[in-house]
Amino acid sequence: MKDAQVWHNTLIKFVLFFFGIALWSKWLSLNAGILVTLLWILDNGFRRFGQAIKEPLVLAILIFCAVLALGILWGDFPESGRLKWRRYFGFLVFVPFLSLLNKDRLPWAINGLLAGYFSVLLIGIYQWAIVGAQGIPPLDISYLTFSSMLGIGVILSLYLAGVSTGKKIKSALWLLATFLFFLQLNQDGRGPLLATLLASVFLIYLRYKTEKKALLSIVASVTIMVVFFAYTDSNLHERLVQAQSDIELSKRGKYDNSLGYRLAVWDVGLHGIAQKPLFGHGTGVPESYFEKMVVTYKEGRYKDLPKFLETSHYHNDWIEIGMHIGALGILAFSFLLWSWYQTLKTYQLPLLGAALVCFIFISGLTDTFALFSKIPTLLLVITAVAIGMQKENRGMKQ
DSSP states (O other): HHHHHHHHHHHHHHHHHHHHHHHTSSHHHHHHHHHHHHHHHHTTTTGGGHTTTTSHHHHHHHHHHHHHHHHHHSSOOOGGGGGGGGGGGGGGGHHHHHOOOOTTTTTHHHHHHHHHHHHHHHHHIIIIIOOOOBBBBGGTTOHHHHHHHHHHHHHHHHHHHHHHOHHHHHHHHHHHHHHHHHHHHHHHHHHHHHHHHHHHHHHHHHHHTHHHHHHHHHHHHHHHHHHHHHHHHHHHHHHHHHHHHHHHHOOOOOOOOOHHHHHHHHHHHHHHHHHHTOOOSTTTTTHHHHHHHHHHGGTTTTTTTHHHHHOOOOOOOHHHHHEEEEEHHHHHHOOOOOOOOHHHHTTTTTHHHHHHHHHHHHHHSSSSSGGHHHHHHHHHHHHHHHHHHHHHHOOOOO
């Protein structure tokens, strides 16, 4: 019996470690999530479910997913396209992952998370510096996903630097944040870059708002760094020129460009929400709705957009969710973000909670960030590990 328990505990450690690496692979992440769930069930997870649901984030995830599932009842399931919305249910992996953590298993989860992140980071650096590619094509990681990953690294490095007491560690973390930000500048993702900048500024302000001299010094240093990088980075110049060109083309009614396309799908999406504001068109319907509506909406102004890019989502979390399940979904998603912050605040991590939620919110304004299967899962794992570490530090039962 004792040997069986040892093997069971060892298997859980390995799977927690493996999950931190597997989340970067589309196929491995699904299998790893299933393994985590099965081990949670075998580890008497259902008996501890009542305790787990007391966490605000766990409850919010369950409510959000329940609302999405409910939306299938008035959705047009056969026309739900590629079922891309199913990725929202990936949030549920947080429940078993958090529940499996304890003092003995926590180091394995942390090491797996670090191993996965820095392995992907090294591959991404190679792809950018040697191959000259955006994102990480061998791992099917887009430049938007890789840019968001770098942004999360920047925010975490700044947070850890802010709470660290050792000068050497603090300096090393600031250097790491600077390096990751430099890499992010060389990716084409404008939305993730903006989210990183605003979330980082917000984090720095919250951390040093009572230390005015330190705040001014940091703001001055960061400003000089950003201006220097912006001035010397040709890739950033190209993106700014492209953005200006997109604006001019959009004014002339040409939407076959990055910004114009977003403005067009947002316009169609807001129109769709206005038609069914309370409960939306049903889970799975928005994709087919766009294909039908774009032909006649505003006398066919956007009818040629499908030739420019196949539309599978609305490039905005709030519009996407509003199209699926209306105000009900928007309220559920808002509750999820609020609960995310409240959960971390409960464990005396309000700065981290505020920065992560800020990053998620801003990222969701220009893309369907919640559908990025790798990045939300990464943030959930980080959150679970942070909670586990705080429980251990405070001697709480896990």
